[in-house]
Amino acid sequence: MPKQTTIRLPIELTQSVDELAERLGFSRSDIIKTAILRYLLTDRLNDFNETTVGSGNFVRTVIYLNDNLKGYLKQLSSATNTSINALIIYATLKTCDHYSKLLTELGL
Template identity: 45%
Template sequence: MTHTITMRLPKELADNLTELADNLGLTRSEMIRTAILKYVVVDNIPEYSQLKVSSNDYVRSSIKLNDLLFSIVENQAKNNHTSVNSLIVFAAQKTFDYYSELLTKLDL
């Protein structure tokens, strides 16, 4: 079963993820699903900090998650006393930072 989540991403992050995903031949949704697996599927989320998204500076978009990913973000949000959206934004930012640094090191 799939679950559709509507999320609010900071506009700059959404734009950066879209550009990076295009460069890597992925979709923004694929990048975010990968981000959930890399940064949210851990007992202790490293360096977690909730990013504030002002009401004027975000892009609303939807992502489809399978049962596994949905249960991961839902449980981790509960365990970390935060929202699913905050975890997705955190993971998306960490993924953007990681791949941007990697591409810079490779001179791409």
């Protein structure tokens, strides 16, 4: 059963996610979950660069993750000695970059 998880995304990233979600017809949560699946389950984090969120310059977002996905994120967080939030920010940044470039190339 999916469990509620609250994450904090930088304001600029939240705006990019919302813009991308609107262009693709997805929700913010859909974009973030796609990011987790694409960049955290299949990538080796070769270019991982931790982004931290200071007080006041973030937007809280609630996503629902099943036990398997949440468990994997906990393991990855422990293995990389970083927060789940930082991992999600990394994946979401990469997803926004990828799809923004793709949509631009396609003229959409």
